[in-house]
Amino acid sequence: MSLDHALLVSLLEKPSSGYDLARRFDRSIGHFWPATHQQIYKVLARMEEAGWIAGQVERGESGPDRKVFTATDAGRTMLSGWMVEPTEMEVARTAVMVKLRAAAFDDPQRLLPSLHERRDQHAGLLDAYREIEQRDFAGELSTQRALQHHVLKFGLAYQQLWIDWLAEAESLVAHIPPKQDNE
Amino acid sequence: MSLDHALLVSLLEKPSSGYDLARRFDRSIGHFWPATHQQIYKVLARMEEAGWIAGQVERGESGPDRKVFTATDAGRTMLSGWMVEPTEMEVARTAVMVKLRAAAFDDPQRLLPSLHERRDQHAGLLDAYREIEQRDFAGELSTQRALQHHVLKFGLAYQQLWIDWLAEAESLVAHIPPKQDNE
């Protein structure tokens, strides 16, 4: 139930409407906690009722109205308590791993295209992260920025890990004699 | 909907009852696709109905009956088709990242204990993986074993990544002047 906390942090960083949050989630924090607008609106409503955030409707002169949310003191307190709780390790469900094991019961070479495609995707993300780093995290950083930068560094290292691992996987799979009866 | 495939692979590796699978998932494949026995029984029933696996009840002389499942040809075909489909990148929801960003609005040092605890957990997993590697993947390996080994290598690198990143995070957080008004 931690989309709540991600949204609260986002609102502390900058008061926003649900629509704003949905778009920002596509970029910054959404890389580590993705959410759709449907989810976001629902959680915002729940949090407003709980008193953790307060919404104020802004009349739109040109365009529709927007409801801008701000974190309340109660929300800040809640977040502060959550922050120090031990974080249970979230489980990774990675289909690629299952496929690698499945390859033992088929011609492993058939995996090559999807492995390669997957590697391209990670390389694309890595590039995107690098651009963000260049653009937003060069030179001296405030505390807030430094913390955000460290989060980004995890992303960089994680994508690199995938790229390296997939490259090895491709070469491993490519060198297996095809069509052998292994079971 | 990929617990189906994980179970199928497990059944190809060795025909088993739901109970067996639940216990094996705690160790091997469960590190990359965890599942509880409740889930497993339900999916097994669904897959049997679909004809991907076949169950045979073994009367237990001492102890309860067990229903042992085997992958069918249809199941094998299904798996083979799934294997070559492109794997969409699964999203990582990592609460620690949210907490790091939240720390900018609180005293960051309060994060230290949970970061350290978390690092211990990853170190423990790393050790466990290393033991598995020593025990099960030494010397010459069959195709099946080699593939499984590569999956394990991802786990090793992943845990190491976390450990390094958390260590850096701790030192970053520790060196921030406490109680400053950053917002």
Add this chain to the structure above:
DNA sequence: CCCAGCATGTAAGAGGTTACATGATTGC
């Protein structure tokens, strides 16, 4: 006698995804 392990489930609920809905404005 009680607890741990074997073996199989049902049921309720939380969280997330996908599809669908509405209504206004700006740009081509």
Add this chain to the structure above:
DNA sequence: GCAATCATGTAACCTCTTACATGCTGGG
């Protein structure tokens, strides 16, 4: 006139988690 963008939702569905249920056996 039509598509895209702004802005906010509802509804159905799937997956996974957590709690509860049952009954039998072997060991201390």
